[in-house]
Every structure is written in structure tokens, then in C-alpha cells.
Amino acid sequence: AQSVTQPDIHITVSEGASLELRCNYSYGATPYLFWYVQSPGQGLQLLLKYFSGDTLVQGIKGFEAEFKRSQSSFNLRKPSVHWSDAAEYFCAVGAYGSGTYKYIFGTGTRLKVLA
Amino acid sequence: SQTIHQWPATLVQPVGSPLSLECTVEGTSNPNLYWYRQAAGRGLQLLFYSVGIGQISSEVPQNLSASRPQDRQFILSSKKLLLSDSGFYLCAWSVLQDSYEQYFGPGTRLTVT
Numbered sequence: 001a002q003s004v005t006q007p008d009i010h011i012t013v014s015e016g017a018s019l020e021l022r023c024n025y026s027y028g029a030t031p032y033l034f035w036y037v038q039s040p041g042q043g044l045q046l047l048l049k050y051f052s053g054d055t056l057v058q059g060i061k062g063f064e065a066e067f068k069r070s071q072s073s074f075n076l077r078k079p080s081v082h083w084s085d086a087a088e089y090f091c092a093v094g095a096y097g098s099g100t101y102k103y104i105f106g107t108g109t110r111l112k113v114l115a
Numbered sequence: 116s117q118t119i120h121q122w123p124a125t126l127v128q129p130v131g132s133p134l135s136l137e138c139t140v141e142g143t144s145n146p147n148l149y150w151y152r153q154a155a156g157r158g159l160q161l162l163f164y165s166v167g168i169g170q171i172s173s174e175v176p177q178n179l180s181a182s183r184p185q186d187r188q189f190i191l192s193s194k195k196l197l198l199s200d201s202g203f204y205l206c207a208w209s210v211l212q213d214s215y216e217q218y219f220g221p222g223t224r225l226t227v228t
Binding site for chain 2 (some may be wrong): 006031034036037041042043044045046051078090094096101102103104105106107108
């Protein structure tokens, strides 16, 4: 069965420090992978996506993610975190079935940024 | 451009009362539509999806139901709310031909008291 694991429930970093959020997935075929960000009380905003091709994907707000098939991972990174990056981050895999793609989400990682 | 609306934004309802949450999409035709729930401290769980008018698929058994009376309208309902129905409800849409990318609405915060 398809699944997504985000092992870190909470992460705290200092402003200006680098960031890596982990995501591991289980999916039988080539996955479509996504990272979303959710600010408090808001909907989800797409940060980046991987469908195929270059395994290093650039997204908005200075984020990037690397697809590693051998490790079944799609970790999100940012070289220098800003206070406005404090939010909850969700990794998702798109699974096709019954005429549509369904997202399977991880449980999320809540990022806190220290000034 | 396409936009997605959800209302109400916030709702407080007593246990046993009915529920109706509405989602509408503008600027696209025949979208796939989805309802997700985000419970406190949990990730997002897909509740229902629809690939066309009147076509509803349920992902998990629960106290909720969904309907799609029009092409771009998706409604989440309950006859009698439970405390466990509290959460943040998100509607999303995708284009039929490009259905692996979903776009999310602003969400509805439901508190059942």
C-alpha cells in the first residue's frame, strides 16, 4: 500500500540556518511527489513537485527537494531559513486509481523559526 | 484564471446538528473535486472525491457524505455531527487531463461542541 512518512513532527531552527525536512514514501510505480506548505488557518500552497527528469527540483520561496529513488526519499531543503517560513509542511505522493490521482499525505512537519 | 472558494470559513456547531460545507470552483470545466479533513495533530485525510456530476467516491467510512449537484460545486454534509467531526476541511480540484496536480481552497474550520 502507498504511504508517506514524515519522521519529524516538529523542527526548530534559527533564522538564517539551513533546513532539511525529511520525507519517505512507499509506492510501487514511479511516484509523483509534492511538497506543500500550510500557514496557520490557511489552505495548502504548493512549494514544488516532481514528476520525472532532473531529480533536484526547484520550488518557490527558495526551496528545493531531491528525489532519491534508491532511498525512497524526497527531502525538502532550504539553505537559509527566514522567519516567515514558520509553518507546517506536508509531503505527498500522487497515486492513480479510479480515474483520478489521489494524494496520500504525510502527517506533516511543523517548523518553528527562532529569531 | 481558476479560483476555488469554500464557505463558511469558520463554523461552530453542536453535536447532533446537521452540516453543509460548500466548495465551488471557477474558471475551469469538469474538474475532479476532492474533500480532505485535517484533524488536530494529524495530516490530511482524503474523504471523498468526484470525477463528474453525481459521481462520488468515498475513501473512509464515516458520518459524512458528499454530493456534486453541479459541475463545479462540491458539498460536504452530515445529518448529525459528532465531536470527532471537528477539524479543518479542505476542498481541492484538479484538471481532468492533468489530474495529478491538485489546487486547494482556503479551508473551513469546523468545531463541534
